[in-house]
Amino acid sequence: MDHLPLAAAAAAASAPAPAAGAQHGRVLDAYKKALATAASVAAYAVLARSMARELLPDELRAAARWGAAFVRARLGASEKERHTVVIRRQLDGGYSENQLFEAARAYLATKIDPRALRRLSLARSRCKEADGSSSWTTLLCLEPGDSTTDVFDGVEFRWTSMETGGGDDGKRGGKGGGDRGHRAPRESLELSFDAEHTDTALERYVPFVMATAEQLQRRERVLRIFMNEVRSWHGFNHHHPATFDTIAMEPDLKKSIVDDLDRFLKRKEYYRRIGKAWKRGYLLHGPPGTGKSSLVAAMANYLRFNLYDLDLSEVRVNAALQRLLISMPNKSILVIEDIDCCFDANPREAHKITTAALDQAEDFDFSSSDSDDAVGAPPRARRAGDLQQQKLTLSGLLNFIDGLWSTSGEERVIVFTTNYKERLDPALLRPGRMDMHVYMGYCGWEAFKTLAHNYFLVGDHPLFPEIRQLLAGVEVTPAEVSEMLLRSEDANAALRGLVEFLRERTRRRARQEAAIDDNQVVAEKGNAA
Numbered sequence: 001m002d003h004l005p006l007a008a009a010a011a012a013a014s015a016p017a018p019a020a021g022a023q024h025g026r027v028l029d030a031y032k033k034a035l036a037t038a039a040s041v042a043a044y045a046v047l048a049r050s051m052a053r054e055l056l057p058d059e060l061r062a063a064a065r066w067g068a069a070f071v072r073a074r075l076g077a078s079e080k081e082r083h084t085v086v087i088r089r090q091l092d093g094g095y096s097e098n099q100l101f102e103a104a105r106a107y108l109a110t111k112i113d114p115r116a117l118r119r120l121s122l123a124r125s126r127c128k129e130a131d132g133s134s135s136w137t138t139l140l141c142l143e144p145g146d147s148t149t150d151v152f153d154g155v156e157f158r159w160t161s162m163e164t165g166g167g168d169d170g171k172r173g174g175k176g177g178g179d180r181g182h183r184a185p186r187e188s189l190e191l192s193f194d195a196e197h198t199d200t201a202l203e204r205y206v207p208f209v210m211a212t213a214e215q216l217q218r219r220e221r222v223l224r225i226f227m228n229e230v231r232s233w234h235g236f237n238h239h240h241p242a243t244f245d246t247i248a249m250e251p252d253l254k255k256s257i258v259d260d261l262d263r264f265l266k267r268k269e270y271y272r273r274i275g276k277a278w279k280r281g282y283l284l285h286g287p288p289g290t291g292k293s294s295l296v297a298a299m300a301n302y303l304r305f306n307l308y309d310l311d312l313s314e315v316r317v318n319a320a321l322q323r324l325l326i327s328m329p330n331k332s333i334l335v336i337e338d339i340d341c342c343f344d345a346n347p348r349e350a351h352k353i354t355t356a357a358l359d360q361a362e363d364f365d366f367s368s369s370d371s372d373d374a375v376g377a378p379p380r381a382r383r384a385g386d387l388q389q390q391k392l393t394l395s396g397l398l399n400f401i402d403g404l405w406s407t408s409g410e411e412r413v414i415v416f417t418t419n420y421k422e423r424l425d426p427a428l429l430r431p432g433r434m435d436m437h438v439y440m441g442y443c444g445w446e447a448f449k450t451l452a453h454n455y456f457l458v459g460d461h462p463l464f465p466e467i468r469q470l471l472a473g474v475e476v477t478p479a480e481v482s483e484m485l486l487r488s489e490d491a492n493a494a495l496r497g498l499v500e501f502l503r504e505r506t507r508r509r510a511r512q513e514a515a516i517d518d519n520q521v522v523a524e525k526g527n528a529a
């Protein structure tokens, strides 16, 4: 309020010079006028403030105060020392691409607000995969000279797109530089921040940008499935539609698998610290048609890992298996289906050396056979002897997976499936071998609801209560239920068909149980006689 008396005094002082008595009166008038003005200014200020208090909500006034503080902070910050990191697109005079530039560009594409910039550029970027394949993505990019701001952990990072050089200056262009004598412009992205945040920028923000870009690339990547033919993998694009949303299973079990995969992805440092290979093993077991293969596809889609579907009937010697496994890149899933059928159940059979195995063995170098003349046996017979040791066995497979395979790569998942867990070799079941055992069971109520939603986008239906009751009394697989739902595009018709199918199954079960009871009665009578 200090300024109000000062205003009155100023108004009085600015009054024309008075003459004696009249002068006194005029001064008094001037004072009165000034005081009235000052009073009204004060009154208006008070009035305005009380109106603001009444008319503007607290939040708006707080926002105004915050805005003023922000502007003050920004004006202050502009005086702070800034650091800039330059990320050039090309290195070595244009002969190699800087991966960090591509990663930063992919990351920024998700941060650019197309409405905030008048000019944008679009680029098509090629992502090369470890297996040699590649995929393309379209990116929104900053035009040279434009900037965008990103906030990470409360710190502001400013990205600016730069382009320097270029033109016909007679110098040789970089890679892809076009005509001779034309120098291609040099593109770079500049990352600037307050000097005090240099550690955050280099130790946390840049790795975060890289990791996010990698995730984005993974999401965009076209998945491939590889199958083995004797000693090499052959891949093709994999568009299996199964996801964790479409898999019909108990919600808690589904969640525990997703959580486990998430934990696995995040635990690179953890695995390194505890000295274990960064891999995860899952054993999926359950009757045929309960979704084991679909779950593998859902895992691949979720992780964005390629699948390596290993057919062990194509592999006869450990050396061939090892070659296949070693050639698998990181971020991949190794699947061995029906693992209970892959190895000879009969130990005597296990020692038989087949011609096919001998042929395959000849592809590999058993140098001792050729050099050991003392044996005196024909080469093929000697090979059979070597092969005895080389023959593919479950323990050979498991040891190799736990040993060299685990340490020669990382971020890999291995999945075994079986319809008969009880038939599995105990070596496979012992603790620590497969990290998670997942039972894929018959279709329960929750699994049915997922299927009904998959097929008809319905969450409820008048036939649901009866279906629920029928499902509780019979064993039907999700594959059988899917098959019934697929029969009509009309939800009412398909669900009616399913009810009929379940009733028939219920009757059949009752007949079977009655027959078992009759047999027991006959057997008991026989025993009694």
Ligand SMILES: Nc1ncnc2c1ncn2[C@@H]1O[C@H](COP(=O)(O)OP(=O)(O)OP(=O)(O)O)[C@@H](O)[C@H]1O
Residues within 6 Å of the ligand: 246, 247, 248, 249, 286, 287, 288, 289, 290, 291, 292, 293, 294, 295, 419, 440, 477, 478, 479, 480, 482
């Ligand atoms: N749990 C499930 N969720 C969604 N669909 C399923 C499920 N189980 C089976 N299906 C449907 O049935 C088909 C066959 O299932 P899938 O091959 O995944 O079963 P499986 O358990 O691997 O069978 P098998 O043991 O014979 O290999 C799938 O293509 C899918 O349409």
